[in-house]
Amino acid sequence: MAAPAPVVLDTPDPDFADLLAARPHLTAHAMDGLVMEDVPLAAVARDHGTPTWVYSAGTLRRRARMLLSALRDAGLDASIHYAMKANDSLAVLRVLRSEGLGADVVSEGEFRIALAAGIPGSAIVFSGVGKTAGEIAFALSHGVMQINAESAEEVERISAVACSMGAMAPVSLRINPDVDARTHAKISTGKAENKFGIAWTDAAALYARMAGMPGLRPIGLAVHIGSQITEGMAGFRAAYARVAELAQGLIARGLPVERLDCGGGLGIPYRDEIAPTPAALAGAIKATLGPLGLPVMLEPGRWIAGPAGVLLSSVVLQKRGAQRRFVVVDAAMNDLLRPAMYDAWHGILPVAPDALRAPLAPADVVGPVCESGDTFTRGRSLPDLPPGALVAFLDAGAYGATMSSTYNARPLAAEVLVDGARTALIRPRQDVEALIAHQRVPEWLDGGAA
Ligand SMILES: *Cc1c(COP(=O)(O)O)cnc(C)c1O
Numbered sequence: 065m066a067a068p069a070p071v072v073l074d075t076p077d078p079d080f081a082d083l084l085a086a087r088p089h090l091t092a093h094a095m096d097g098l099v100m101e102d103v104p105l106a107a108v109a110r111d112h113g114t115p116t117w118v119y120s121a122g123t124l125r126r127r128a129r130m131l132l133s134a135l136r137d138a139g140l141d142a143s144i145h146y147a148m149k150a151n152d153s154l155a156v157l158r159v160l161r162s163e164g165l166g167a168d169v170v171s172e173g174e175f176r177i178a179l180a181a182g183i184p185g186s187a188i189v190f191s192g193v194g195k196t197a198g199e200i201a202f203a204l205s206h207g208v209m210q211i212n213a214e215s216a217e218e219v220e221r222i223s224a225v226a227c228s229m230g231a232m233a234p235v236s237l238r239i240n241p242d243v244d245a246r247t248h249a250k251i252s253t254g255k256a257e258n259k260f261g262i263a264w265t266d267a268a269a270l271y272a273r274m275a276g277m278p279g280l281r282p283i284g285l286a287v288h289i290g291s292q293i294t295e296g297m298a299g300f301r302a303a304y305a306r307v308a309e310l311a312q313g314l315i316a317r318g319l320p321v322e323r324l325d326c327g328g329g330l331g332i333p334y335r336d337e338i339a340p341t342p343a344a345l346a347g348a349i350k351a352t353l354g355p356l357g358l359p360v361m362l363e364p365g366r367w368i369a370g371p372a373g374v375l376l377s378s379v380v381l382q383k384r385g386a387q388r389r390f391v392v393v394d395a396a397m398n399d400l401l402r403p404a405m406y407d408a409w410h411g412i413l414p415v416a417p418d419a420l421r422a423p424l425a426p427a428d429v430v431g432p433v434c435e436s437g438d439t440f441t442r443g444r445s446l447p448d449l450p451p452g453a454l455v456a457f458l459d460a461g462a463y464g465a466t467m468s469s470t471y472n473a474r475p476l477a478a479e480v481l482v483d484g485a486r487t488a489l490i491r492p493r494q495d496v497e498a499l500i501a502h503q504r505v506p507e508w509l510d511g512g513a514a
Contacts, residue, residue, distance in 0.1 A: 114377050128144070166189070169190055170190075171192065197224075214263075222280065235281065239262055242256040247295075271319060278506040287325070396433040399474075403440050413456045
C-alpha cells in the first residue's frame with residue numbers, strides 16, 4: 065500500500081474572520097469575546113473549568129435538518145442513522161433523536177447508549193467488522209432494525225445466533241466496492257486492501273446464499289467508503305453505482321432487496337477544504353440509486369457533529385524558545401487525538417475580545433503530554449497568549465471526546481451543551497479518584513491490597 069501523501073498546506077491559513085464567517089454558531093463580541101450561540105465561552109470556562117468540550121445544540125439541529133431536507137428535496141425516501149462513534153453523548157443523541165434521526169452503532173456499548181438516549185432498536189443499524197456472538201444476540205433481543213454484515217463468516221454467525229434465539233435477523237450486506245475515497249489512509253475503508261466489507265465481486269453469491277439460510281432475512285446492501293471525504297463526489301458515485309448494479313442483479317434473480325444503506329463519510333471544511341454539499345450527496349444518490357425506487361439510508365457522523373463542537377482550553381504557559389514560541393495548553397492529545405493521529409488541522413480561536421484583535425505571530429500550540437506528537441499545530445498565527453488565556457479548538461464535535469483517553473493519568477474532560485442562552489454540564493469532568501478506584505492491587509503482591 066502506498067504511503068499516505070505528506071500533508072502539504074500550500075494555501076495561507078484562514079484568518080479569524082474567515083473561520084468565524086464559516087461557523088454561524090460562533091461570533092466575536094466586543095465585550096464577551098468568543099460566543100457560542102448566546103453563551104460566552106469565557107463563562108463556560110469560568111463555571112466548568114478547562115479543558116471542556118462545548119457543543120451547540122442549535123448547530124446539531126440545523127445540520128440534521130439540512131441533510132434531511134436535501135434528501136427530501138432530491139425526492140428520496142431516506143432516513144438518517146447518525147453514526148454515534150462521532151459523538152456519543154446522551155444529550156447530543158437526544159437532540160438528534162428529536163429531529164427524527166436513528167443511530168448507527170458499532171458495538172454493544174454504543175447500542176446500549178443509544179437505547180439509553182431513547183433511540184429504539186427499530187431505529188438502530190449495527191455496523192462493524194467484528195461483532196461478537198454476544199453483541200449480535202444483544203442486538204436481536206432489542207429488535208435491531210438492521211445488522212450490516214461484513215463477511216461470509218459473520219453471516220454464518222448471525223444465522224447461528226438468530227436460530228439459537230428463534231429470531232429472524234434483518235441483515236444487510238456491506239460491500240467493499242474497491243473505490244478510492246481519496247481521504248486519509250487511516251480513515252479510508254472502501255478499497256479492496258481495507259478490512260471492511262465483502263468484496264463486491266463475491267457479494268451477489270453470498271446474498272443468494274443468505275436468502276436460503278435459517279434465521280436470516282436479507283434486506284439489502286450497504287456501503288461506507290471512508291470518512292472526511294472532501295474531494296468531490298466521484299468516490300461516492302462510484303460506490304453507489306456498484307451498489308445499484310449489484311442490487312439490480314439481485315432483484316432480477318428474484319431476491320428480496322428492501323433498502324440500500326449509503327453509509328457516511330461526508331467531509332467538512334476544517335481549514336479551507338471545499339466539502340461536497342448535502343445537495344450534491346443527495347444528487348449522487350438520486351442519480352445512481354434513484355432508479356431502483358428503494359428507500360435509502362445515510363449514516364453521517366462527522367458532518368452532523370463535527371462543526372457543532374469546540375474544545376475549550378486554557379494556556380498553561382508560553383514558552384519562548386530560541387527559534388519558536390510554544391503555547392502550552394491544558395488540553396492534549398489524550399483529549400483531541402486527531403492532530404496526532406491524522407495530522408488534522410483544527411482552527412484555533414482566542415476567546416478574549418482583545419486577543420481576537422491583537423497582533424499575530426507564529427506559535428506552536430502543544431499539550432503537556434510527554435510525546436512530541438502532542439502538538440496541535442505548528443507555526444500558527446496567534447496573538448500573545450499569556451497563562452490563563454482561553455483558546456477554542458474548532459470543529460471538535462466529532463471524533464473528539466469519543467476518541468479521548470486518560471493517557472498520562474489525565475482525567476476525561478467535561479462536556480457542556482449550549483442551546484440558545486442555556487448551558488448544561490452533560491458530562492462532569494472525571495476526577496483522578498475514578499482512575500484509581502477502578503483498579504485492583506493483587507493481595508499477593510508485597511504489601512497486599514492498597
Ligand atoms: C464511521 C462510520 C460512519 C460515519 O462516518 P462519518 O465520516 O463520520 O460520516 C458511517 N458508517 C460506518 C459503517 C462507519 O464505520
